[in-house]
Amino acid sequence: MRETDLLAHIADRSKGLTGAYPGVVVVGPGDDCAVVRVGEGDTLLTVDQLVEGRHFAPQTAVDLIARKAVARSISDIAAMGGTPRWGLATGLLPRGYGHADALFDAMARWGIEFGAPLVGGDVAMWDGGLVLTCTVGGVPHAVRGPVLRSGARTGDELWVTGRVGGSLASGRHLTFVPRVAEGGWLCDVLGTDLHAMIDVSDGVGRDAARLGAASGVAVEIDLSRVPLHQGVGDSVRAIGEGEDYELLFAAAPGASLAAATLQGTLLTRIGRFAVGSGCVSVDARGGRLEVSQRGWEH
Amino acid sequence: MRETDLLAHIADRSKGLTGAYPGVVVVGPGDDCAVVRVGEGDTLLTVDQLVEGRHFAPQTAVDLIARKAVARSISDIAAMGGTPRWGLATGLLPRGYGHADALFDAMARWGIEFGAPLVGGDVAMWDGGLVLTCTVGGVPHAVRGPVLRSGARTGDELWVTGRVGGSLASGRHLTFVPRVAEGGWLCDVLGTDLHAMIDVSDGVGRDAARLGAASGVAVEIDLSRVPLHQGVGDSVRAIGEGEDYELLFAAAPGASLAAATLQGTLLTRIGRFAVGSGCVSVDARGGRLEVSQRGWEH
Numbered sequence: 001m002r003e004t005d006l007l008a009h010i011a012d013r014s015k016g017l018t019g020a021y022p023g024v025v026v027v028g029p030g031d032d033c034a035v036v037r038v039g040e041g042d043t044l045l046t047v048d049q050l051v052e053g054r055h056f057a058p059q060t061a062v063d064l065i066a067r068k069a070v071a072r073s074i075s076d077i078a079a080m081g082g083t084p085r086w087g088l089a090t091g092l093l094p095r096g097y098g099h100a101d102a103l104f105d106a107m108a109r110w111g112i113e114f115g116a117p118l119v120g121g122d123v124a125m126w127d128g129g130l131v132l133t134c135t136v137g138g139v140p141h142a143v144r145g146p147v148l149r150s151g152a153r154t155g156d157e158l159w160v161t162g163r164v165g166g167s168l169a170s171g172r173h174l175t176f177v178p179r180v181a182e183g184g185w186l187c188d189v190l191g192t193d194l195h196a197m198i199d200v201s202d203g204v205g206r207d208a209a210r211l212g213a214a215s216g217v218a219v220e221i222d223l224s225r226v227p228l229h230q231g232v233g234d235s236v237r238a239i240g241e242g243e244d245y246e247l248l249f250a251a252a253p254g255a256s257l258a259a260a261t262l263q264g265t266l267l268t269r270i271g272r273f274a275v276g277s278g279c280v281s282v283d284a285r286g287g288r289l290e291v292s293q294r295g296w297e298h
Numbered sequence: 299m300r301e302t303d304l305l306a307h308i309a310d311r312s313k314g315l316t317g318a319y320p321g322v323v324v325v326g327p328g329d330d331c332a333v334v335r336v337g338e339g340d341t342l343l344t345v346d347q348l349v350e351g352r353h354f355a356p357q358t359a360v361d362l363i364a365r366k367a368v369a370r371s372i373s374d375i376a377a378m379g380g381t382p383r384w385g386l387a388t389g390l391l392p393r394g395y396g397h398a399d400a401l402f403d404a405m406a407r408w409g410i411e412f413g414a415p416l417v418g419g420d421v422a423m424w425d426g427g428l429v430l431t432c433t434v435g436g437v438p439h440a441v442r443g444p445v446l447r448s449g450a451r452t453g454d455e456l457w458v459t460g461r462v463g464g465s466l467a468s469g470r471h472l473t474f475v476p477r478v479a480e481g482g483w484l485c486d487v488l489g490t491d492l493h494a495m496i497d498v499s500d501g502v503g504r505d506a507a508r509l510g511a512a513s514g515v516a517v518e519i520d521l522s523r524v525p526l527h528q529g530v531g532d533s534v535r536a537i538g539e540g541e542d543y544e545l546l547f548a549a550a551p552g553a554s555l556a557a558a559t560l561q562g563t564l565l566t567r568i569g570r571f572a573v574g575s576g577c578v579s580v581d582a583r584g585g586r587l588e589v590s591q592r593g594w595e596h
């Protein structure tokens with residue numbers, strides 16, 4: 001398929017966007033720029049790449065590739081406690097690629113599904129592999145504001161949503177639902193007691209270390225408390241794997257999360273922040289292991 | 299260089315952004331999302347890819363690659379009559395790529411130079427070629443609003459800024475200055491008489507045809523009027539080449555552009571819009587040639 005036809009197809013399919021999102025999408029795909037009305041206040045912006053052979057295997061179903069391309073960026077919005085509002089997508093396609101329509105249709109669908117209608121983008125072809133990007137804009141929580149990585153304090157508790165481990169082996173890295181609802185709920189419930197947050201893309205160890213480093217404090221993870229997915233037996237390995245896309249957050253000690261579930265999503269206290277630096281895991285016998293570098297680097 | 303080091307380097311170098319752009323960059327590189335404050339009203343959004351072997355030759359200087367990656371997206375903002383406000387960049391780098399720092403430093407510099415400080419991005423490495431993207435957000439002209447492709451009317455005049463032709467051969471495709479000032483000035487001067495606009499990325503013929511198609515009218519280009527760069531002899535070939543990044547616009551007939559220069563930038567009336575469809579060039583002898591498909595498709 002030629003690029004012109006593809007772009008025309010995308011523009012045609014997107015004609016309903018301005019009606020479907022009045023006041024947001026002023027001009028969708030098909031012009032030099034998309035126009036969005038974001039009203040007053042802060043806009044959250046993020047962009048991620050999805051690269052063949054690195055973030056997905058070549059034989060992966062097109063719908064799952066599209067889904068992951070969008071979901072990764074949405075997860076960054078969730079990690080700020082925000083709500084996605086719009087997205088832009090790019091696709092660099094292998095010459096002769098046969099699934100371009102299906103791919104961009106699927107990206108558009110997942111954009112809407114996750115609250116970020118794709119209002120523009122760019123397509124090119126070349127002799128290399130498939131590369132997608134997704135830019136997403138969103139708004140922070142109206143009361144709490146954007147939740148940064150840098151707000152954790154000594155004495156804070158480290159919490160995680162859901163379960164971790166085995167994402168690549170199980171295929172969950174292709175089917176996860178970004179934790180937008182949970183991030184918003186944490187802002188609602190904890191308010192200013194929600195001190196810092198990140199999504200787990202490179203592993204609990206490495207991402208907890210990022211919270212600590214950004215905040216100037218040390219992190220300790222209680223290995224025995226880390227909630228693992230069924231079939232995942234090794235906690236040390238699990239916190240060194242990536243692509244969980246759970247939320248990892250610092251909450252003031254004693255924060256009111258006693259119920260420990262959020263509409264079916266598990267919430268687990270798995271550690272604490274302390275004076276110092278680095279990120280260690282502590283096992284049931286008190287064995288300590290530096291885990292800052294154990295995540296998978298994307 | 300490892301990605302972590304590179305990202306840390308980018309975050310470190312970007313620390314001054316929030317101070318340099320108060321009220322715009324609330325949170326720059328280094329967190330899950332960048333935060334920008336766009337105030338009330340419309341935001342212009344665009345993203346473009348820059349691909350090794352397609353948009354630049356492998357041996358191109360790093361600074362010129364970076365410049366073009368940013369400038370292409372800025373040119374889209376100019377084509378709406380808008381002003382860039384912020385950018386996001388991604389880089390997919392060949393494993394072992396030796397110029398990552400220089401590349402991202404240069405992109406950041408060009409972002410600032412062109413009015414779009416890069417507030418975030420993503421970096422990955424793989425075994426393929428170099429691929430960059432740049433997302434840019436901007437604001438439309440405060441009075442005229444966004445200038446779309448679709449506003450041209452029968453009887454309108456077709457104008458172009460600057461000169462065209464020979465961009466690839468001369469290297470101008472790497473060194474052009476996006477026409478942001480000119481786009482804004484056209485909005486100032488013409489107001490609602492500025493009916494439609496596009497930037498010339500794929501050739502005057504193909505891009506004029508896009509204005510016509512979006513507006514439901516035909517376009518005629520007077521070949522003898524097309525302003526060519528020095529050393530470019532063939533008008534038909536010149537309007538079939540791409541990468542001029544000039545502004546091509548539809549103005550109400552008799553619009554007050556008699557001075558025909560804008561602070562040193564030539565303005566030339568090169569054609570008209572008429573009832574019908576398609577885009578033809580007309581030579582001095584009245585010979586007509588359909589040129590809608592003669593541009594270079596990116």
